[in-house]
Amino acid sequence: MRGACAIILDCDKAFISYAALRKRSLNFFQETEINSPYDDSDIVDWLKKNSEVLQDKIVSIEKKSLLDIQRLYLQLPWGSCQIKRVQEAVTLGRRKKIGPGDISSLKKYLENKFLDWDDYCVHNIIFKYEIEGKYYFTAPLGIAAKKIKAEAILVLIKDRIYQEVESIFNNLERNFSGFVLPQVSLFSSVFRKKDKVRAVISIDYAKSHLVTVDGEEFMNNREFPFGLKQIIEALAEKFMLPFNLAQEVFFRYFSFQETPFFKEVTIKKEEGYLNLSTQTLNSFIKDYLRTQIQYIAKELDQLANNKDLIVSFIGRLNTKEGFYGFLQSFLSYNLKGSLQKSALSSSYGCLRYGLNPFLENDYKRKTSFIRYILGIYKEYF
Numbered sequence: 001m002r003g004a005c006a007i008i009l010d011c012d013k014a015f016i017s018y019a020a021l022r023k024r025s026l027n028f029f030q031e032t033e034i035n036s037p038y039d040d041s042d043i044v045d046w047l048k049k050n051s052e053v054l055q056d057k058i059v060s061i062e063k064k065s066l067l068d069i070q071r072l073y074l075q076l077p078w079g080s081c082q083i084k085r086v087q088e089a090v091t092l093g094r095r096k097k098i099g100p101g102d103i104s105s106l107k108k109y110l111e112n113k114f115l116d117w118d119d120y121c122v123h124n125i126i127f128k129y130e131i132e133g134k135y136y137f138t139a140p141l142g143i144a145a146k147k148i149k150a151e152a153i154l155v156l157i158k159d160r161i162y163q164e165v166e167s168i169f170n171n172l173e174r175n176f177s178g179f180v181l182p183q184v185s186l187f188s189s190v191f192r193k194k195d196k197v198r199a200v201i202s203i204d205y206a207k208s209h210l211v212t213v214d215g216e217e218f219m220n221n222r223e224f225p226f227g228l229k230q231i232i233e234a235l236a237e238k239f240m241l242p243f244n245l246a247q248e249v250f251f252r253y254f255s256f257q258e259t260p261f262f263k264e265v266t267i268k269k270e271e272g273y274l275n276l277s278t279q280t281l282n283s284f285i286k287d288y289l290r291t292q293i294q295y296i297a298k299e300l301d302q303l304a305n306n307k308d309l310i311v312s313f314i315g316r317l318n319t320k321e322g323f324y325g326f327l328q329s330f331l332s333y334n335l336k337g338s339l340q341k342s343a344l345s346s347s348y349g350c351l352r353y354g355l356n357p358f359l360e361n362d363y364k365r366k367t368s369f370i371r372y373i374l375g376i377y378k379e380y381f
Contacts, residue, residue: 003029003067004177005058006351008075008185009038009046012205012229016054017340017347018061018069019355026355029065031343032057043077044164055172071177072169073354075185075346078209078223081122082156083181086114089130089149096144098131103139103363110152120162122179123155125359127194127218137194139363153219155181180350183211183221184359189349190312190338192358194218197304201296202346203315205229210296212303220303226292228316234288239276241267253278254285256322289317290330297331314338314346 002021007014014036018029034057036050047054058069090106092098107124115121129136130149140148157179169176180188186200186209197214208224228250236246245267253265259278267274300311311333317323318338327335340348353359 001065001067003062003065003069004071004073004351004355005061005069006073006075006180006185006347006354007054008182008345008347008350009043009077010205010345011039011207012037014038014050014054015345015347016057016061017343017345017351018065018067019351020065020067021070021355026352028340028343028348029067030061031340031345031347032061033344038077040077040079043074043080044161044168047165047168051168051172055174058174070175071355072174073177073350074165074179075182075350076122076155076157076179078182078207080157081179081181082119084114084154084156085151086110086154087149087151088113089147091147092145095146098140098143098145098148100139100141100363102148103141106148106150107152107360110150110154114154115156118159119156120159121154122157123181123184123357123360124152125155125218126150126152127359141363177354180353182209182346183219184353185346185350186211186314187213187219187349188353188358189314189340189343189346190336191310194359197309199300199304199309199311201293201300201311201313203227203313203317204345205316208292208296210300210303212300222296222299222303224292224296224299226296230292231285231288235281235285238284239274239281241274249276249281250285253281254320255282256286256320256326286326289326293327294330297333308334310334310336312336312338314343314349316344319344 003018004021005016005018007016013033015031015033017031020027020029034053036053038046062069088110090109092102111121111124128151129140131140131143131145166176186202190200191198194213199212202209204227206227206229208226210222212220232247232250235250236243259282263278264275265278267276324335324337
């Protein structure tokens with residue numbers, strides 16, 4: 001069975017999502033993790049050190065699930081690429097109805113004008129078109145025009161990096177199918193449309209990220225020095241626990257569900273045992289979380305500019321029962337759950353977008369061969 005996978009790197013471990021490919025459908029299979037932290041170093045160096053570990057993990061999944069991983073995607077680490085917001089007006093030569101070929105030529109023109117000779121374009125996303133004073137937030141196919149203006153986001157890395165990463169996976173006999181911007185992975189974990197104002201908040205291990213997308217501004221993001229690590233540190237300080245023990249308590253015992261006040265967990269410390277009320281534990285963590293999320297919400301309100309919002313949270317907290325009920329107790333947004341609740345990271349979104357880059361391919365229309373020929377005939381004659 002044909003399959004694909006996507007890899008993302010967090011500062012404590014890496015995550016890999018797998019899916020089976022059946023005709024045009026993507027069937028999520030599972031997500032695995034490897035304990036190989038990423039410390040904001042060069043992604044090529046990380047891959048050189050961990051390529052065999054990745055290969056062993058992928059091979060084990062292939063054998064267990066009878067998958068043949070034919071495509072592999074990699075999420076770019078945060079801050080590892082250059083993002084250019086560009087705009088340009090292009091004359092079509094004569095007044096005509098805009099077709100897919102015109103949009104494709106426009107995208108190539110933007111790359112030729114704004115990329116340096118040693119740049120590799122990861123994404124070329126046109127998010128706004130202007131024709132005779134009217135704005136369009138999807139490809140204006142069929143609209144008559146002589147001139148078209150576009151605003152786009154170009155995501156760039158150096159061609160050397162792409163070539164080195166491709167070489168590493170070639171040596172493993174893996175087909176490297178491309179990078180995905182982390183903002184795009186987050187968005188694609190939940191959404192496929194940008195017609196309304198949408199936001200995704202990812203609470204990762206050491207940081208949290210907020211991404212907003214709408215038709216006008218398209219993409220904004222903020223980073224916050226708050227994540228699971230800071231929750232665990234606060235827990236360790238509150239109950240005077242070593243960090244590793246506090247981490248175990250957090251992942252094993254913390255719950256968003258209501259628990260009886262008399263229920264306790266017994267924790268073994270160096271000097272003896274500590275009986276900890278689960279209600280006290282849960283209340284402390286939820287109070288801490290509420291404060292941090294409310295701070296992120298203030299930033300979100302400023303970015304959204306009082307527009308109606310559809311908001312989603314992804315990450316490891318998302319897999320804990322009752323998380324969205326907890327959020328609804330103090331947030332007034334229209335909350336939408338992620339498409340894969342079992343996913344611990346944005347690796348599913350990376351895989352989903354890699355296989356279907358809908359933000360960039362909205363101008364491509366799948367038509368029959370006859371319609372394709374007729375379209376060419378009408379365009380030139």
